[in-house]
Amino acid sequence: MAGSTIAEPFDSALALAAAIRERKISPLEAMDTCLDAVAQCNPELNAVIWCDEEAARRDARDATDILTSTADPSDLPPFLGVPIPIKDLTAVEGWPTTYGSNAAPSAPSALSELVASALSRAGFVLAGRTNTPELGSITVTENLRYGITRNPWDTERTPGGSSGGAAAVVASGCFPAAHGNDGGGSIRIPAACCGLVGLKASRARVPSLARNWEGAAVEGVLARTIADAAAILDAISYLDPFAWENAPRPARPFQDEVGAPLDTLRIAYLTETPLGMASEPQAVSAVEEVALQCERLGHRVVELGSPLIGQDEVGEYLTAFIGLVSAGVAEFDLVDYKHLEPQNRAAYEAAEAMSSIAYRKAVLTLERISRLIVQRWTGGIDVLITPTIPIEPPLAGDVLAKVNEAGSSAVAEVVAMASFTSPFNVTGQPAISLPTAVSPNGLPTGVQLVGGPWGEARLIRLASALETTVGWQPWAEKLPQVYARRS
Numbered sequence: 330m331a332g333s334t335i336a337e338p339f340d341s342a343l344a345l346a347a348a349i350r351e352r353k354i355s356p357l358e359a360m361d362t363c364l365d366a367v368a369q370c371n372p373e374l375n376a377v378i379w380c381d382e383e384a385a386r387r388d389a390r391d392a393t394d395i396l397t398s399t400a401d402p403s404d405l406p407p408f409l410g411v412p413i414p415i416k417d418l419t420a421v422e423g424w425p426t427t428y429g430s431n432a433a434p435s436a437p438s439a440l441s442e443l444v445a446s447a448l449s450r451a452g453f454v455l456a457g458r459t460n461t462p463e464l465g466s467i468t469v470t471e472n473l474r475y476g477i478t479r480n481p482w483d484t485e486r487t488p489g490g491s492s493g494g495a496a497a498v499v500a501s502g503c504f505p506a507a508h509g510n511d512g513g514g515s516i517r518i519p520a521a522c523c524g525l526v527g528l529k530a531s532r533a534r535v536p537s538l539a540r541n542w543e544g545a546a547v548e549g550v551l552a553r554t555i556a557d558a559a560a561i562l563d564a565i566s567y568l569d570p571f572a573w574e575n576a577p578r579p580a581r582p583f584q585d586e587v588g589a590p591l592d593t594l595r596i597a598y599l600t601e602t603p604l605g606m607a608s609e610p611q612a613v614s615a616v617e618e619v620a621l622q623c624e625r626l627g628h629r630v631v632e633l634g635s636p637l638i639g640q641d642e643v644g645e646y647l648t649a650f651i652g653l654v655s656a657g658v659a660e661f662d663l664v665d666y667k668h669l670e671p672q673n674r675a676a677y678e679a680a681e682a683m684s685s686i687a688y689r690k691a692v693l694t695l696e697r698i699s700r701l702i703v704q705r706w707t708g709g710i711d712v713l714i715t716p717t718i719p720i721e722p723p724l725a726g727d728v729l730a731k732v733n734e735a736g737s738s739a740v741a742e743v744v745a746m747a748s749f750t751s752p753f754n755v756t757g758q759p760a761i762s763l764p765t766a767v768s769p770n771g772l773p774t775g776v777q778l779v780g781g782p783w784g785e786a787r788l789i790r791l792a793s794a795l796e797t798t799v800g801w802q803p804w805a806e807k808l809p810q811v812y813a814r815r816s
Contacts (some may be wrong), residue, residue: 331672336581337434342411342505342557346452349392349410356392356410360454366503367457369815372618373484376497378417378475379425380457381596384410388454406452406566411451414722415508416495418465418535419548421455429472430463443536444565444646448508453766459494461508462729463670468518468746470494471729473670478524479725481809482772486722489522489746492514495551496523502812506557512546512657513650514717514750521717521775524764524801524809525551526792528558529750531783532757534576535562536569542657544574545754553801555793558761560592561660562785564679572728575784580776586789594628595790596620597705602748603637608719611768616795619714619765619776622799623791633713635704637752642698649698651739652691655680675737699756699794706758706781710764712791715749717775718764759785764801 341793348354365380371377392410399405420426420438422445427433441449448541449455463472470478470493480488481501488497492509497518499507509516509527528549533540535548552558563582567720568575598620600613608616624630638646658673659666666677705713723742732739753760759780766774780788 336752340505342408342413342552343554343560345411345505346408349396350405356389356396356454357386357465360389360412360456360587363504365458366501366815367498370481370498370501370503370811373479373811374497374501375476375478376415376488376494376501377457377662378494378505381424384569385456386456388714390581392452395672397512402452406450407560411449411453412456412504413506413508414454414457414459414495414498414504415445415637416492416510417458418460418491418510419445419508424458427460427474428664429474430664430669431474432665434663437495443538444478444508444570447565447567451561459492459498459579461491463516464673465491465510465512466654466658466673466676467491467728467732468514468729468743469723469725469728470497472728477725477729481720481811482524483810485724486772487522487728489718489724490517492551493519493522495555496520496525497521499525499551499553500809501816502811502815506550506552506561509551510548511754513713513747513754516549517717517750517760517775517777519745520551520720520762520764521773524773525553526555526558526764527644528562528785529753529760530562530566530785531576531759533572533574534566534759534785536567536572536575537568540573541660542653542754544722544757545653546657555789556584556587557588557794560788567639579786580617583789588788589790589792591626591787591790591791591794594623594711594787596623596628596707596712596714597631597633597710598630598715599637600720601636602745603752604643604748605636605640607718608749609721611721611766611774612716612719615766615774616714616716617774619795619799620761622795623714625705626798627774627813628792631792633705637702638698639701642701645694646698647739647744649691650755652683652688656683656688670733672732679737685777695716695755702752702756703782705760711781711787713779715777715779717749717777718746719748719769720745721770751771753779758782759788761788763792763795765795765799
């Protein structure tokens with residue numbers, strides 16, 4: 330990354346993997362460096378809430394043994410020896426999975442979620458758990474069990490959620506990439522708050538043991554570069570013969586789309602939220618700058634003349650999506666719902682009171698509205714540009730207090746932060762947040778690109794072109810506060 334002062338090989342997962350294959354650094358040395366960085370940053374950030382360091386170093390030694398016993402580097406898995414943490418919503422065999430909650434079971438998980446197994450097969454060394462809001466249900470990373478996770482750029486602010494712990498450890502330089510998942514923006518929102526790349530893949534692109542939120546929730550990572558996001562998507566996406574649905578296979582690896590030439594695209598931009606809220610000036614100007622850059626790249630760019638969701642559908646959408654989220658709260662296994670935080674207890678009670686007919690009607694409502702949204706891509710545009718979030722990251726601690734006080738009522742900051750991201754979980758379209766700007770307050774400002782159905786390849790090509798022409802300003806202009814202090 331041009332202008333970055335982050336030393337190789339920790340500026341990207343691919344760079345670190347290459348250094349390990351070339352034996353410039355061992356997997357154990359990489360792990361030690363990451364764990365040392367966590368020890369320095371975590372007291373300020375509260376991003377890593379559990380880590381078995383002895384097991385992590387043992388697994389790194391095993392990776393070192395594989396490296397030394399393999400004659401041909403091309404026979405090695407692509408990310409051999411690269412450390413990566415796992416979000417505390419996703420099971421890893423033998424690890425505790427607490428969902429950021431006092432209501433969680435104490436026994437370690439009996440099996441791993443498919444994405445954790447895929448990361449291991451790709452050579453990653455799993456190392457520790459990152460914080461999440463309880464059950465991943467809000468857009469900031471704050472809970473009553475572990476407390477507040479803070480933004481490395483400004484520790485008075487939130488890193489977003491629900492993959493905020495993952496974003497904080499990548500933005501602070503502790504890990505080159507971190508696992509996350511996205512049910513309403515939970516990868517893209519923290520990416521925007523922390524100056525990172527956050528790719529949400531298409532529905533059913535990355536296999537899961539079971540569909541979460543009717544397939545709206547998908548697995549992925551927080552990363553610093555498009556190449557990392559694409560290569561890791563290659564590693565975790567595959568045809569699952571046991572799944573109820575699979576996304577169509579790509580024509581070639583997503584990593585091959587990085588830097589590949591683009592045909593002239595029809596690109597629209599939108600700054601009014603789908604729910605009718607105004608975007609703050611820094612979010613609007615960031616979108617307009619990316620739209621201008623796309624025009625300079627030769628694409629046809631227009632402002633979208635009407636919101637994604639008509640006013641008649643806004644109320645229906647919110648009611649149906651809240652119903653989906655409430656039902657999702659009730660999907661967590663072995664949770665003692667009596668000990669949930671107030672907002673999740675209210676959501677569980679709402680889900681328990683919901684009839685199967687009402688739930689089915691909510692899903693059908695979302696499917697109908699989804700069709701209205703996706704028609705934009707079949708009727709004239711290839712990519713849509715929006716703010717990732719229309720506001721600056723809220724102050725750390727504010728949102729948790731508000732949602733616990735509100736119970737089952739919506740909180741303005743949560744609705745605002747998810748207003749541009751959640752519709753594309755419903756539609757299942759791929760979307761990516763890019764860290765293209767800095768606000769006047771010195772905070773990263775993310776811009777979201779949304780592709781057509783199963784359109785990751787085109788999205789990655791465009792994002793890669795913007796990475797070259799725009800550059801990631803947050804990392805190029807200054808380092809996060811916490812990273813700078815650690816350095």
